[in-house]
Amino acid sequence: xxxxxxxxxWFLRDRLGMxxxxxxxxxxxxxxxxxxxxxxxxxxxxxxxxxxxxxxxxPKVWAKAAKAAGQKYAVLTTKHHDGFCLFDSKLTDFxxxxxxxxxxxxxxYVDAFRAEGIAVGLYYxxxxxxxxxxxxxxxxxxPDRDNEAAKDKPIDFDRYLTYMHGQVKELLTNxxxxxxxxxxxxxxxxxxxxxxATELVRMIRSIQPNIIIDNRLGGNIRAEEPEExxxxxxxxxxxxxxxxxxxxxxxxxxxxxxxxxxDNWGYCSEDKNYKSAKQVIRSLxxxxxKNGNLLLNVGPDAKGEMTCESLNVLNELxxxxxxxxxxIYGCGHSQLAKPEWGRYTQKGNKLYAHVFDRGIGPxxxxxxxxxxxxxxxxxxxxxxxxxxxxxxxxxxxxSGGAFITLKGAxxxxxxxxxxxxxxx
Numbered sequence: 120x121x122x123x124x125x126x127x128x129w130f131l132r133d134r135l136g137m138x139x140x141x142x143x144x145x146x147x148x149x150x151x152x153x154x155x156x157x158x159x160x161x162x163x164x165x166x167x168x169x170x171x172x173x174x175x176x177x178p179k180v181w182a183k184a185a186k187a188a189g190q191k192y193a194v195l196t197t198k199h200h201d202g203f204c205l206f207d208s209k210l211t212d213f214x215x216x217x218x219x220x221x222x223x224x225x226x227x228y229v230d231a232f233r234a235e236g237i238a239v240g241l242y243y244x245x246x247x248x249x250x251x252x253x254x255x256x257x258x259x260x261x262p263d264r265d266n267e268a269a270k271d272k273p274i275d276f277d278r279y280l281t282y283m284h285g286q287v288k289e290l291l292t293n294x295x296x297x298x299x300x301x302x303x304x305x306x307x308x309x310x311x312x313x314x315x316a317t318e319l320v321r322m323i324r325s326i327q328p329n330i331i332i333d334n335r336l337g338g339n340i341r342a343e344e345p346e347e348x349x350x351x352x353x354x355x356x357x358x359x360x361x362x363x364x365x366x367x368x369x370x371x372x373x374x375x376x377x378x379x380x381x382d383n384w385g386y387c388s389e390d391k392n393y394k395s396a397k398q399v400i401r402s403l404x405x406x407x408x409k410n411g412n413l414l415l416n417v418g419p420d421a422k423g424e425m426t427c428e429s430l431n432v433l434n435e436l437x438x439x440x441x442x443x444x445x446x447i448y449g450c451g452h453s454q455l456a457k458p459e460w461g462r463y464t465q466k467g468n469k470l471y472a473h474v475f476d477r478g479i480g481p482x483x484x485x486x487x488x489x490x491x492x493x494x495x496x497x498x499x500x501x502x503x504x505x506x507x508x509x510x511x512x513x514x515x516x517x518s519g520g521a522f523i524t525l526k527g528a529x530x531x532x533x534x535x536x537x538x539x540x541x542x543x
Contacts, residue, residue: 127373133191138416140384143167146421151385155260173220176423178231186235188433189440194240202249240299252279291326304335311337316348363409375412386418393428396435397534408462442498446471472538481522497537
């Protein structure tokens with residue numbers, strides 16, 4: 120086992136996490152990019168700073184919701200692109216302790232999630248729309264990208280890097296063990312050593328040697344010999360890669376799809392386009408069937424509460440995970456081809472058939488004749504018989520395939536009926 124495999128062992132076992140986007144942008148409630156999208160002035164944005172009170176922020180409630188949903192790790196936005204810090208950084212005044220909230224909100228998050236046994240991750244944007252030495256004019260997304268008044272503004276980017284590295288050091292020094300450092304994000308020429316990425320990663324590992332880091336500092340994590348800063352896991356966003364993520368030699372590498380519950384990361388009050396629990400569950404299964412994880416996002420409102428819609432989905436997800444979690448935790452892809460009716464996940468000699476489509480007649484398991492020792496419904500342990508039905512004898516592959524008939528016209532669980540197959 121190499122160093123990356125050792126670091127990511129727990130991550131690939133736990134499979135399901137909670138992403139939390141929360142900050143000043145939750146007040147205008149038009150998504151986390153609101154300042155950049157609307158080219159909002161610093162003066163305008165400071166009105167949100169002056170009213171950010173986090174009056175209903177209780178990360179213990181968040182942590183309990185995550186645990187009940189079966190989520191084993193969490194990642195909180197400690198600083199998004201707007202530069203506002205939820206933690207008590209000594210390097211800026213643009214932080215939660217100087218708002219009406221008046222306290223270190225990251226400290227409370229870390230303590231609450233640790234208390235529930237959930238691994239702790241910290242998101243940190245290497246982009247900063249607030250810092251004087253982050254280039255604005257001509258940038259891809261900065262609020263000042265078209266502002267002629269900012270065109271000739273002097274920039275000392277090294278001073279920004281000192282600030283950025285210093286804040287990362289604060290985050291990894293002041294809160295005990297941190298399990299995940301989730302950076303966001305490189306683009307154009309703002310990538311790799313532009314961030315002094317090797318120096319940054321060496322500093323991180325000197326403080327937290329077992330931490331895992333995403334791939335968004337830059338580099339090529341899929342290379343035969345990735346850069347030191349290329350990260351421990353790949354982080355596709357709003358998509359589940361068709362074939363999972365593999366390196367140049369075809370070997371699976373750790374990855375995690377980060378997915379929103381509606382269409383925004385940060386709170387957007389008008390966005391009611393929430394995914395169903397069924398869609399979330401099937402997306403999780405798809406990720407695991409391809410050796411990946413799912414990081415499911417919630418965007419708490421301006422006061423610090425998760426939306427009812429988010430909590431409802433998490434509750435349904437949690438009940439499914441309570442009954443079927445064995446088919447997710449510690450599982451990965453199967454060598455068997457994807458079946459017509461759903462997907463497989465596997466852990467040792469336990470093969471989990473995730474049946475999405477009832478179809479007509481028995482469920483057909485290609486190539487498994489004589490290889491199944493026991494079959495059970497995972498949710499309640501109901502015994503299932505493996506037998507060739509009379510109607511299959513002339514029309515199906517009875518020499519190599521196995522058959523299980525589920526009673527009734529509908530699946531026991533329309534979201535995902537899981538059959539546990541113990542193989543010889």
